Amino acid sequence: MTRRLMKRKTLDRIGLLFVALVMVSPVVLFFIWMISLSLKYEIENGAYPPILIPENFAWTNYVQVFKENNFFLYFWNSVLVTGAATLLALIIGVPAGYGIARLKAERAAIVIMIARMTPGLSFLIPLFLLFQWMNLLGTLWPQIIIHLVVTVPIVVWIMIGYFETTPMELEEAASIDGATPWQVFRLVALPIAKPGIVVAFILALIFSWNNFVFGIVLASRTTRTLPVAVYNMLSFEQVSWGPLAAAALIVTLPVLVLTLFAQKQIVAGLTAGAVKGG
Amino acid sequence: MAPVTLHNIQKHFGAVSVIQDLSVDIADGEFVVLVGPSGCGKSTLLRMVAGLEEVSGGQIRIGAREVSDLPARDRDIAMVFQNYALYPHMTVEENMGFALKLKKANPADTAQRVKKAAEILGLEKLLDRYPRQLSGGQRQRVAMGRAIVRNPQVFLFDEPLSNLDAKLRVVMRGEIKAMHQRIGTTTIYVTHDQIEAMTMADKIVVLHDGNIEQVGAPLDLYDRPANLFVAGFIGSPSMNFLEGKVEEGVFRTDKGLILPLPANATPEEFAGRPLVYGIRPEHIRVGDQGIQGRAAIVEGTGSEIFAKLDCGSEQISCLFRERIDIRFGDTVGISIDPKQVHLFDKASGRRL
Amino acid sequence: MASVSIEAAADKRGVKGSKPARLAPNYWPFVVPALIVIGAVIVFPWVFTLWMSVHSWTLGQEQTFAGLDNYIRLATDFRFWESLWHTLIFTVLAVVVPLFLGTLAALIFDAQFPLRGFLRGVFVMPMMATPVAIALVWTMMFHPQLGVLNYLLSLVGIGPQEWIYNRYSVIPSLVIVETWQWTPLIMLIVLGGLAAVPREPYESAEIDGANAWQKFRYLTLPMIAPFLMIGVIIRSIDAIKSFDIIYAMTQGGPGTASETINIYLYNTAFSYYDIGYGSAMAVIFFVIIIALSFVLMMVRARTNWSDVVDR
Numbered sequence: 001m002t003r004r005l006m007k008r009k010t011l012d013r014i015g016l017l018f019v020a021l022v023m024v025s026p027v028v029l030f031f032i033w034m035i036s037l038s039l040k041y042e043i044e045n046g047a048y049p050p051i052l053i054p055e056n057f058a059w060t061n062y063v064q065v066f067k068e069n070n071f072f073l074y075f076w077n078s079v080l081v082t083g084a085a086t087l088l089a090l091i092i093g094v095p096a097g098y099g100i101a102r103l104k105a106e107r108a109a110i111v112i113m114i115a116r117m118t119p120g121l122s123f124l125i126p127l128f129l130l131f132q133w134m135n136l137l138g139t140l141w142p143q144i145i146i147h148l149v150v151t152v153p154i155v156v157w158i159m160i161g162y163f164e165t166t167p168m169e170l171e172e173a174a175s176i177d178g179a180t181p182w183q184v185f186r187l188v189a190l191p192i193a194k195p196g197i198v199v200a201f202i203l204a205l206i207f208s209w210n211n212f213v214f215g216i217v218l219a220s221r222t223t224r225t226l227p228v229a230v231y232n233m234l235s236f237e238q239v240s241w242g243p244l245a246a247a248a249l250i251v252t253l254p255v256l257v258l259t260l261f262a263q264k265q266i267v268a269g270l271t272a273g274a275v276k277g278g
Numbered sequence: 279m280a281p282v283t284l285h286n287i288q289k290h291f292g293a294v295s296v297i298q299d300l301s302v303d304i305a306d307g308e309f310v311v312l313v314g315p316s317g318c319g320k321s322t323l324l325r326m327v328a329g330l331e332e333v334s335g336g337q338i339r340i341g342a343r344e345v346s347d348l349p350a351r352d353r354d355i356a357m358v359f360q361n362y363a364l365y366p367h368m369t370v371e372e373n374m375g376f377a378l379k380l381k382k383a384n385p386a387d388t389a390q391r392v393k394k395a396a397e398i399l400g401l402e403k404l405l406d407r408y409p410r411q412l413s414g415g416q417r418q419r420v421a422m423g424r425a426i427v428r429n430p431q432v433f434l435f436d437e438p439l440s441n442l443d444a445k446l447r448v449v450m451r452g453e454i455k456a457m458h459q460r461i462g463t464t465t466i467y468v469t470h471d472q473i474e475a476m477t478m479a480d481k482i483v484v485l486h487d488g489n490i491e492q493v494g495a496p497l498d499l500y501d502r503p504a505n506l507f508v509a510g511f512i513g514s515p516s517m518n519f520l521e522g523k524v525e526e527g528v529f530r531t532d533k534g535l536i537l538p539l540p541a542n543a544t545p546e547e548f549a550g551r552p553l554v555y556g557i558r559p560e561h562i563r564v565g566d567q568g569i570q571g572r573a574a575i576v577e578g579t580g581s582e583i584f585a586k587l588d589c590g591s592e593q594i595s596c597l598f599r600e601r602i603d604i605r606f607g608d609t610v611g612i613s614i615d616p617k618q619v620h621l622f623d624k625a626s627g628r629r630l
Numbered sequence: 631m632a633s634v635s636i637e638a639a640a641d642k643r644g645v646k647g648s649k650p651a652r653l654a655p656n657y658w659p660f661v662v663p664a665l666i667v668i669g670a671v672i673v674f675p676w677v678f679t680l681w682m683s684v685h686s687w688t689l690g691q692e693q694t695f696a697g698l699d700n701y702i703r704l705a706t707d708f709r710f711w712e713s714l715w716h717t718l719i720f721t722v723l724a725v726v727v728p729l730f731l732g733t734l735a736a737l738i739f740d741a742q743f744p745l746r747g748f749l750r751g752v753f754v755m756p757m758m759a760t761p762v763a764i765a766l767v768w769t770m771m772f773h774p775q776l777g778v779l780n781y782l783l784s785l786v787g788i789g790p791q792e793w794i795y796n797r798y799s800v801i802p803s804l805v806i807v808e809t810w811q812w813t814p815l816i817m818l819i820v821l822g823g824l825a826a827v828p829r830e831p832y833e834s835a836e837i838d839g840a841n842a843w844q845k846f847r848y849l850t851l852p853m854i855a856p857f858l859m860i861g862v863i864i865r866s867i868d869a870i871k872s873f874d875i876i877y878a879m880t881q882g883g884p885g886t887a888s889e890t891i892n893i894y895l896y897n898t899a900f901s902y903y904d905i906g907y908g909s910a911m912a913v914i915f916f917v918i919i920i921a922l923s924f925v926l927m928m929v930r931a932r933t934n935w936s937d938v939v940d941r
Contacts, residue, residue, distance in 0.1 A: 016743035023735050024753050026810055031755070033778055034767045050778045096664030099657040108661065115672045117919055119871035121892055122912035125899050126678035127671065149671050156664060172330050173363035175350040177377035177428070181655035187376075191367040210760040212874045217900055227762040231878055234766055241770055248763035259758040263751045266758065267818055332653045349653050 037245035045241040061242040074229040082208040085147030089155045089204050097159025115153045120213050123149050142218045151204040162196030199269040202262050226251040279463050280341030280431040281306045288335035296322050297488040309458050309465045313475040314485035324468045329353050340431050356425035357434040362417045364409040371405040374423045395426040415446045435467040472512050484508050506627040509556050518594050520555040524548045529555050533591040540619040556620035559597040565613030573608045682909035689903035700910035713894040723805040724869035732816025740824040757814040761874035768807045769879050794880050797887035807875050816861045823857030863926040891915050
């Protein structure tokens with residue numbers, strides 16, 4: 001009896017595993033095909049029927065991406081824009097999330113929420129004009145500033161949710177212990193909110209890194225970020241798939257690695273009612 | 279250490295009045311318990327003393343200082359919270375030393391004081407632990423230690439024992455009291471549990487709906503409750519209340535039960551007025567006074583027997599200290615000690 | 631500014647002896663930097679867009695006040711209505727399909743089986759991947775002659791498709807990509823809902839003799855309904871403003887067959903530099919999104935956000 005039950009359970013599990021593998025297969029096959037494309041020479045990429053595992057690995061595709069397309073510069077641009085926009089957002093957004101949560105400032109929270117729902121494109125027209133007048137186009141500043149449109153609301157929104165759940169008693173205890181409001185924040189609220197800050201940081205980082213729409217309008221030849229650079233390769237080198245796939249992989253690889261390592265935080269942040277930015 | 283004076287304190291949240299014109303004097307070193315049912319305003323009052331809540335009117339004085347407008351950090355008080363409010367990211371030692379660190383006290387001196395407080399509370403071996411690694415009772419001790427290290431003017435306790443199990447609560451009750459006797463700091467302690475109030479307080483303040491019902495020493499409140507509310511609130515099981523009138527030298531309840539009058543009562547004084555007759559269950563004995571009741575509920579704990587008797591249409595709770603053999607449905611004769619009877623005016627609720 | 635209003639409120643309450651007691655910590659200094667930034671990069675653009683939308687202004691020329699001309703032009707612009715229609719079809723499909731698949735995936739990942747955590751991690755990856763990079767690879771896969779998808783179809787005996795190169799199949803093809811990328815989000819939301827579902831009702835249903843479908847239909851579905859609703863809201867807002875994938879793969883083509891409002895807006899403002907007209911479009915787009923979110927919020931007024939946040 002028990003043995004039959006156990007056998008049944010094992011079978012169930014194997015069945016579920018099989019179904020799960022089927023569900024995951026579009027993801028796995030896609031990425032495998034992406035890698036395959038990036039490692040094949042043109043002849044094999046143009047072959048019919050398609051070839052999955054190339055005869056000779058075309059590592060030159062990757063070399064070519066960096067050599068001929070200024071990818072080191074674009075990678076560095078991406079790092080600067082995303083890094084600055086994320087750090088600024090944390091510096092501004094974490095205290096703001098704290099303040100809004102403590103003030104129960106519903107209206108501020110609603111503004112943040114609407115900002116998250118607004119299409120990024122609608123910020124682009126006015127800010128584009130503004131940057132033009134300020135003569136900032138051609139530098140990285142316009143992109144750093146406009147990425148704040150994405151990163152600040154994410155950080156504030158996640159931090160509001162986080163600070164709302166941290167117990168008020170701790171902060172009261174600290175103020176009785178003689179802490180000023182700033183000390184309460186720095187010495188008690190902030191250390192406790194560390195997990196929330198990590199979540200906000202990772203999501204802001206990813207959404208900023210992935211952002212494309214701001215770059216196509218604001219970036220010049222020397223200030224492109226990676227997503228824009230990849231897109232530009234598409235329009236100029238429609239035929240050579242190998243380097244194109246290699247470039248695509250280079251752009252998205254950091255994010256995918258981060259996703260695998262910080263899965264828990266990403267899940268926490270996204271299920272907290274997060275709408276993707278931009 | 280300092281006396282605390284609450285003078286004409288008021289508190290309202292919007293249109294809702296929580297505390298109306300309340301004044302209490304707390305002497306230097308006194309252990310005062312604010313007790314009352316939930317929603318009576320006791321926690322709000324404590325939070326106003328702490329500076330976590332603003333007063334809507336009146337003054338709070340700690341020592342000679344008027345503190346009503348001072349933020350909590352400048353009041354020189356320490357508070358133990360219901361959920362302990364230990365800083366989860368600090369060790370026990372850091373928790374206890376946090377206030378002194380904020381004051382930029384000499385670290386060696388801080389360590390010394392933390393060590394001393396830890397000794398008093400038996401926490402020496404736990405100083406490197408984090409709050410999550412402690413049991414409920416240990417957390418409670420750390421919270422107290424945090425208060426002691428401060429050496430403040432006043433200790434405030436906000437229902438500190440309500441998260442502990444019954445046995446530990448009794449132990450911690452004793453420890454808090456012992457700590458007070460040792461250190462002697464003025465203490466204000468909030469609880470809804472009248473047993474905590476009775477066992478710990480030098481002075482009890484009974485609050486109800488934002489008003490003081492009575493202030494006094496524990497036994498005063500037990501022996502001479504000012505009104506029906508205090509009489510019902512203090513003492514467990516609760517006092518029996520029977521409504522009726524004084525007629526022809528006896529008390530006749532509205533449902534027709536006849537009971538003896540208090541020892542010193544002059545019947546003429548109350549004749550005809552609607553009254554409430556109060557007698558505590560523990561002041562009723564088995565005896566023959568002409569009052570008979572059928573046992574509706576019998577609960578024995580070994581040391582005592584609690585019974586609810588149907589006497590006519592009235593129900594009377596009794597607590598017998600002697601071992602007697604009563605079972606459900608038995609008829610029992612009882613006698614009431616006239617010296618322990620209280621009479622209350624039904625309209626005002628006041629004791630006569 | 632806020633502390634003033636707090637005091638004013640206190641005065642209105644008629645505080646006796648009105649003292650300047652302000653014991654509550656002042657939290658506004660924490661918020662002010664963010665308010666400045668949000669004012670500059672979020673609120674200012676909103677207001678400026680509104681201003682521009684009532685002006686006739688092509689970049690490089692003088693702007694002139696145009697009143698509601700831009701809006702009137704929108705109402706009669708066939709291409710705009712067409713883009714609205716495309717947006718609607720795309721959004722409905724890109725909500726319904728991921729909703730169905732995501733719920734299914736959540737039901738599977740809620741159960742116990744080997745490698746569950748790892749597979750869930752893999753399943754979530756598309757959601758975080760850079761959309762442009764993904765779009766690029768999909769474009770190659772959709773290639774009518776050399777694409778791997780037509781080869782796979784041929785294996786099961788289906789003839790080659792034109793995918794994004796045909797005006798009738800372009801939107802469904804884009805929905806495939808959108809579904810591939812965003813099904814995991816629905817999965818995560820529903821998974822959160824399933825985690826909050828209590829065990830006992832299932833045990834008693836088991837005793838009452840319910841089969842698997844009945845248990846899903848009468849127990850699981852009602853209990854996760856609020857989460858499905860959240861999924862619908864988030865997915866709708868995301869899908870309606872989807873840009874990266876559509877722009878990178880088709881730029882609204884072939885012709886204008888996949889031109890959604892967002893793409894048309896982009897083209898108007900940054901290809902034709904018709905700033906005034908583009909702004910009017912942005913305003914309408916903004917209103918549509920806010921109205922949509924508002925309607926969806928009303929529908930699910932039963933539960934609030936914090937229910938989800940806490941889990």
